[in-house]
Amino acid sequence: MAADDKSANPLKRVDLDGHDLPPSPAPSSPRNGRRRYALATELVYTEGKDQYGASSTPIYQSATFKQSSASGGQQEYDYTRSGNPTRTHLERHLAKIMNANRALAVSSGMGALDVISRLLRPGDEVITGDDLYGGTHRLLTYLATNQQIVVHHVDTTDVNAVKERLSEKTTMVLLETPTNPLIKIVDVPSIARLAHEINERALVVVDNTMLSPMLFNPLDVGADIVYESGTKYLSGHHDIMAGVIACNDAAIADKLYFTINSTGCGLSPNDSFLLMRGVKTLAIRMEKQQSNAQAIAEFLESHGFKVRYPGLKSHPQYDLHWATARGAGAVLSFETGDAVLSQRIVEAARLWTISVSFGCVNSLISMPCQMSHASIDAKTRRERQMPEDIIRLCVGIEDVDDLIEDLSRALVQAGAVTVSLDGFQAVEPVQTQ
Ligand SMILES: *Cc1c(COP(=O)(O)O)cnc(C)c1O
Numbered sequence: 244m245a246a247d248d249k250s251a252n253p254l255k256r257v258d259l260d261g262h263d264l265p266p267s268p269a270p271s272s273p274r275n276g277r278r279r280y281a282l283a284t285e286l287v288y289t290e291g292k293d294q295y296g297a298s299s300t301p302i303y304q305s306a307t308f309k310q311s312s313a314s315g316g317q318q319e320y321d322y323t324r325s326g327n328p329t330r331t332h333l334e335r336h337l338a339k340i341m342n343a344n345r346a347l348a349v350s351s352g353m354g355a356l357d358v359i360s361r362l363l364r365p366g367d368e369v370i371t372g373d374d375l376y377g378g379t380h381r382l383l384t385y386l387a388t389n390q391q392i393v394v395h396h397v398d399t400t401d402v403n404a405v406k407e408r409l410s411e412k413t414t415m416v417l418l419e420t421p422t423n424p425l426i427k428i429v430d431v432p433s434i435a436r437l438a439h440e441i442n443e444r445a446l447v448v449v450d451n452t453m454l455s456p457m458l459f460n461p462l463d464v465g466a467d468i469v470y471e472s473g474t475k476y477l478s479g480h481h482d483i484m485a486g487v488i489a490c491n492d493a494a495i496a497d498k499l500y501f502t503i504n505s506t507g508c509g510l511s512p513n514d515s516f517l518l519m520r521g522v523k524t525l526a527i528r529m530e531k532q533q534s535n536a537q538a539i540a541e542f543l544e545s546h547g548f549k550v551r552y553p554g555l556k557s558h559p560q561y562d563l564h565w566a567t568a569r570g571a572g573a574v575l576s577f578e579t580g581d582a583v584l585s586q587r588i589v590e591a592a593r594l595w596t597i598s599v600s601f602g603c604v605n606s607l608i609s610m611p612c613q614m615s616h617a618s619i620d621a622k623t624r625r626e627r628q629m630p631e632d633i634i635r636l637c638v639g640i641e642d643v644d645d646l647i648e649d650l651s652r653a654l655v656q657a658g659a660v661t662v663s664l665d666g667f668q669a670v671e672p673v674q675t676q
Pocket of ligand 1: 351352353354376378379419450452453471472473474475484485486600
C-alpha cells in the first residue's frame with residue numbers, strides 16, 4: 244500500500260500549506276443530526292465512547308500511544324502534543340456548546356491569541372480596540388514591534404471609527420465585548436459585516452471571555468474565529484489556565500491546529516479533564532453570578548456611584564448589548580472620584596478577595612489600573628480615559644446579601660459613604676465627571 248494512499252490512514256490529512264497533519268482529532272460534528280437541546284442541557288450532556296463506558300472521560304496521562312505497525316498504523320493518537328483522547332473529548336464538547344465546527348484547547352487564553360496571531364504575515368494590518376485586556380495589548384505591541392504587524396487601536400465601540408480604518412489591507416479585526424474595565428459594548432454583527440464587505444478575506448476575531456458561550460456566540464453573528472480564556476468562566480474555579488479557539492472554516496481550523504501541534508501549546512490531559520468538569524456547571528454558575536452582579540450594580544447605583552454594567556438601563560449601550568447577548572455577565576466597575584479612596588475600599592473588603600481575573604465562583608475586587616491593566620502605561624491609560632480610581636468587581640456565587648453587606652461595610656470604613664441614624668445611607672456620594 245502506498246504511503247500516501249489516504250486509505251492507509253483515514254485520519255491522515257494535509258493542510259492548505261501542504262503540511263502533513265499528524266493523526267489528530269477529526270473535526271467535530273456537533274450537529275450530527277440529533278436534536279439540539281438548550282445550552283444548560285448541552286453543557287452536561289456528553290457523548291463519550293470510552294472503552295469501559297466511563298461516564299466521565301478519564302485523564303489519558305500518556306505522552307505516547309502504541310502503534311500497531313512500523314508504518315504508524317491506523318490509530319487516532321500517537322503523541323499527546325498532536326492529539327490526546329481527553330483533549331479531543333473536551334474539544335468536541337466545546338465545539339458543540341460554542342456552535343462551531345471545530346474547537347481547539349490550548350494552555351491559556353493568551354496562548355489562544357498567540358496561535359491565532361500566527362495567521363498574520365509581516366505587513367498585515369490589524370484593527371482592534373483601545374480598551375483591551377492588558378495581556379492582549381502586550382502581545383499586539385510585541386507583534387507590532389517585532390513582527391512588522393501594523394496594529395491600529397481604535398474605539399471599536401464606535402462602528403464609524405472602525406469603518407474609517409478598514410481597508411483592503413485589513414487582515415484581522417480583533418474585538419472584545421464588553422470591554423474591561425470600562426464595560427463598553429462593541430457591535431460585533433455590524434463590524435463583521437463591514438469588514439467582510441471591504442475585504443472578504445479579513446478575519447473577524449472575537450475574544451468572548453467576558454460573556455462565555457452561555458451569553459454570546461460570536462460565530463453566529465459573523466465572526467470567523469472566537470477565542471476565550473478557559474481560565475475564567477469556562478472552568479470557573481481559578482484552578483487551571485486554559486484557552487479555547489473555535490471556528491467554522493475547516494481550512495482555518497487546520498492552520499490553527501498546525502500551529503498548536505508545531506508549538507506544543509495544546510492543553511494538557513489533566514487540565515483538559517478539569518476544564519471539561521468546569522464547563523458542565525457553566526450555566527448554573529453564570530446564572531447565579533449574573534443575578535448577584537445585577538443586585539450589586541443596582542445597590543451601588545442607588546447610592547450615587549457611577550456604575551458600568553450592561554444590566555443597568557443607565558448603560559449608554561444597553562440596547563446594543565441586549566441585541567446580541569443573552570445576559571449582562573458578572574463583571575462591573577464603578578468609580579469613587581479618588582484613587583486613594585478606591586484603594587481604601589478595596590483593602591477594607593473581606594469577602595471580596597483582592598485579585599486579578601474574573602469568572603471564578605468567589606467574588607473578587609481589584610483596581611485595574613494598578614493590577615490587570617498595569618502593563619498599559621499611565622500615559623496610554625489617560626489617553627484611553629481609563630479612570631485611575633476605577634474599581635472592578637467580579638461577582639461570584641456567594642449569598643448576595645453577604646456580598647452587599649461586606650461591600651457596604653468597606654465603603655463606610657473607607658469613608659466613601661456615611662452612616663446615618665436610619666442605617667446605611669450614602670450621604671455624600673462622590674461623583675466623577
Ligand atoms: C484573562 C483574559 C485573557 C487571557 O487569558 P489567560 O488564560 O489569562 O491567558 C484574554 N482576554 C480576556 C478578556 C481575559 O479576561
